[in-house]
Amino acid sequence: MQHVLTLIAPAGQLPAPLIARVRSALVTLGANAGSADWLAAEEAADLPFDGLAPEQAQAAAARVFEGAPVDSIAQPAEGRRKRLLIADMDSTIVTSETLDELAAYAGLKERVAEITRRSMNGEIDFATALRERVAMLKGLALAALEATWADTHLMPGATALVRTMVANGAHCALASGGFTWFTSRVAEKVGFTSHHANLLEDDGSSLTGTVAEPVFDRHAKLTTLKQLAAELGLPLTDTLAVGDGANDLDMLAAAGLGVAYHAKPVVAAAARVRVDHADLRALLFAQGYRAAEFVA
Known part of the structure; x- marks a missing residue:
């Protein structure tokens, strides 16, 4: 059929x-x-x-x-089995918003988290919100990054999703509005083929309160999807994208299968495909993989 x-x-x-x-x-x-x-x-x-x-x-x-x-x-x-996965990181591959958790070490978690919430629900511009939140962390010691990473946890099913797809020949990329400091570690731990995010700037001992320009935003996520597909010689129908925030909407709409995962209201309302209850292994089932084929 x-x-x-x-x-x-x-x-x-x-x-x-x-x-x-x-x-x-x-x-x-x-x-x-x-x-x-x-x-x-x-x-x-x-x-x-x-x-x-x-x-x-x-x-x-x-x-x-x-x-x-x-x-x-x-x-x-x-064409159910996709050969390119583009995944958001915060609240998608990991359970937390890493910038919010980092802000806790400056005593600013609630203030930063409120800006994050509004940005992820599309209420304020992502790039502006990112610069504002990063500026609030000026002077924070780099040790806070290590402490935040130590308390960062993977979303259930994340490792199975990525390692199963990679084992079957897919390119799996992280595309995050967060920071390369975290995406590099998540990519290594989970098995992503590549990672793409913002560069958080520091002076060698503490954060400078700035992020390298241009900001890696929703447009950059879409561009990354298209560029990787072109480099791999794949039509967009052969791609899978997953995310939860407003900055993921463009890539979700462009991918062959775009999945809003436990998403913010504005994203859940806009996406044709949603996963509200299951874990990330749902994306493997959607591609026709059987549980016996999952790579642990």
Whole structure:
């Protein structure tokens, strides 16, 4: 069949009767729906279908869920496995906003976090907000970077996502509005092929309160997606992007599969594909990988 609807839930929370109800809903709307193919028992399953647009299939599934913690991703069956991943870092690959956590060492976490929140929800310009927050950290000792890194944790499923895709020949890139000081470490720990972010400037002992220009913003993320695809000889349909903030919207819209992951309201509202409940392994299930194929 030409399309596939992937249903994904936290482990053990996808019962077979729910999948049967989704299939019935698709048929009622005039679709030709095949049998469920389990990718992971009670966690992820594919439903092949024809006769409906992906958006219609997702909407039908959402009506069946009735608040159950299940994500759905409908897309063409051909070309599901992507050969380029572009991922945001903060609140996507790692659980925290590293700049906010760094600001805690200057006693400014709440002030900086409020600016971050507004920026990530598209309420204020990203580059302006970044410069403002960095300026507030002028004079902060570089030891605060090490302390912040020591308390930075990976998002569940991040390592499996990246290492599985790399093992299958994909280029995986971090594209972050944060800083190379952190992206370089995350890239090495998780297994990213490359990383792209802002350069936080210092005088050798403390932060200068400045970031190198130009700021790596939403436009730079989109440019990175397009440049890497061109360098790899890939059409954009062969790419996957994931992020949670307003500065991710352009790359999510341009990628073959753009996923808003546990996203801010403005991003969740704009994205066609959302993952609200499952962890980052959902992006592997969306590509048709079975749990047995995941690289730990």
